[in-house]
Amino acid sequence: MADAGEGNTSGTDGQRGQSGLERKMESRHLTMISLGGVIGTGLFVSSGYTIHQAGPLGAILAYAVGSLLVYCVMVSLGELSVAMPYAGSFHMYAKRFIGPGTAFTIAILYWLNWAVALASEFTAAGLLMQRWFPDSPAWVWSAVFIAVVFALNIMSVRLYGEAEFWFASIKVLAIVAFIVVGLLTIFGAIPITGYDHAPLFGNFNADGWFPNGFAPVFSTLLTVVFAFSGTEVVGVAAGETKDPSRAIPKAVHTTVFRLALFFIGSIAVMSALIPWHQAGVETSPFVLVFQSIGMPFAGDIMNFVVLTAVLSAANSGLYVCSRMVWSLAKEQLIPARFAKTNFHGVPVWAVLFSMAGSLLALLSSVIAASTVYLVLVAVSGLATLVVWFSVCVCHIRFRREWVRSGHSTDELGYRAPGYPVLPWLAMAMCVGALVLVVLDDTQRSTLYCMIPFVACCYAAYHAIERQRKRKNNA
Secondary structure (H helix, E strand, C coil): CHHHHHHHHHHCCCCECHHHCECCECHHHHHHHHHHHHCCHHHHCCHHHHHHHHHHHHHHHHHHHHHHHHHHHHHHHHHHHHHCCCCCHHHHHHHHHCCHHHHHHHHHHHHHHHHHHHHHHHHHHHHHHCCCCCCCCHHHHHHHHHHHHHHHHHHCHHHHHHHHHHHHHHHHHHHHHHHHHHHHHHCCCCCCCCCCCCCCCHHHCECECCCCCCHHHHHHHHHHHHHCCCCCHHHHHHHHECCHHHHHHHHHHHHHHHHHHHHHHHHHHHHHHCCHHHCCCCCCHHHHHHHHCCCCCHHHHHHHHHHHHHHHHHHHHHHHHHHHHHHHHHCCCCCHHHHCCCCCCCCHHHHHHHHHHHHHHHHHHHHCCCCHHHHHHHHHHCHHHHHHHHHHHHHHHHHHHHHHCCCCHHHCCCCCCCCCHHHHHHHHHHHHHHHHHHHCCCCHHHHHHHHHHHHHHHHHHHHHHHHHHHHHHC
16 A cells, blocks of 8 residues: 555645645635535525425435535545545546546546536626626626636636635625524514514425425435535545645535535525425525515625636636546546646646636537537536545545555544445445436436446547557557
C-alpha cells in the first residue's frame, strides 16, 4: 500500500501537490464547494413537486433516505480521499481497485454529467435575468455568465474556492432565513395569509399521512437521489486541498449534516405552511411562503438567490470537468497537453476543453433538443449513481488491501465509521435506485441510452490501449 502513504504525504505539502496542481483550498472551501454543487434549483424550485407527489411526510421520508445514502457514500469517499488525495479521484480509485477500463468509463460519464449540467445552468442564468431585463435577449446574459465562470476557474484555485464560498454562502443564508422565518410563522409569531391562528403542523395529516399512497415516495426517491448529486465534489478537490487528513473529514461531516438540515428543514417548513396539493413547480415554494407572510420583493429576492445558486453550480461544474480532463491526460488516455498547468497551478487546456464541451451541449439543446441533447441528458442522469457505487466498491477493496498488507485501521488518517455496513448499504441503495429507473416509465429510456454509451466507452478505452501498445512496440 505504498501509494496510499505517498498520497497522504503529498497532501501535507501545503502549496503544490502532485504534478503541478496547487494545494490551496481549505476545509471551508471544500464544504461550500460541495454544498454549492448540490443546493440549486432542485431545492428552490422542484421541492414543491416532491411535496405535491409524495405528500408532506412522504417528501421528508424521501429526503431522509437520500441523506442516509449521501452519508454512507461520503464517509467512504472521505477515507479514500485522506489516504490517497488525488485530483480527479473517482477514476484514480477505480483504476486501482476495479480496473482501468471502468476508471476511464467513470471519468467520461462524470465529465459528461457536469458538462450537460453546465449547459443547463448557463441557460437558466440567462432566463433568470429576463425577470429584471425583460427586453434583453437571454443569450447575452448567458454569454456574460460564461465569461465570469471561465475567468474564476482560469485564474487560480484559491480564487475559485473563494468565489464558490461566497456563492454558496448566499444560498445557505437564504435557506437558514427561510427556516427561521418559517418556524416563527408556524408557531404564530409571524402572521400568514389564510390563517387567523398559528398554523402549526395541521397540513401534515390534513388528508392523511400519505395522501397519494405510499408508492409516490419511491418514485420521488429517485428525484431526491439525483438532487443530492454533487456532494462527491469533495473527492475531486482532494488533490488541491491543504492538509487533507484534517480538512476532508471535517468537510465530509459538515456537508452531510448541513444538507440534511437544509433539505429536510426546508421541506418540513414548506409542508407545514403550504397545503400539499397547492405545492408544485409553477412557483417556487420559497416564494409562495414569503409572499404569504407579506415579505416585500419576495420574487426578486428569490430570483437573486436562485441566480447565485445557478452560478455556484456552474462554477463547481467547470471545476469538476476540468479536473477530470486533467486526470485523464495524466493517465495518457488523452493528449498530454490537457495535463499542463499554468503558474497558478490551473490546468488551462483542461478548463478550455471542458468549457468547449459545455458550449457544445448548450448548442445541442437549441439545435437538436429532441435528439442529441435528450441522449446527453439521459446518459449523464445516471452518472452519479455509477460514481457512488464505484466509490463504495473501492472503499471495501481498499480496506481489504490495507489489512492484507499488514496495516492496522488505527493507522488510517481518517477511518470511516460503520464499516463495512455503510458501504454495503450504499451499494444496495444505488442498486435500488436503478431498479426504480427500470420501473419508472418516464426514466426507463435513460437506461436505453446509458448501456450502449458505457459499452462504447469500454471499447474506446481498449482501442486507445491497443494503439498505445503498438506505438511502444514500434
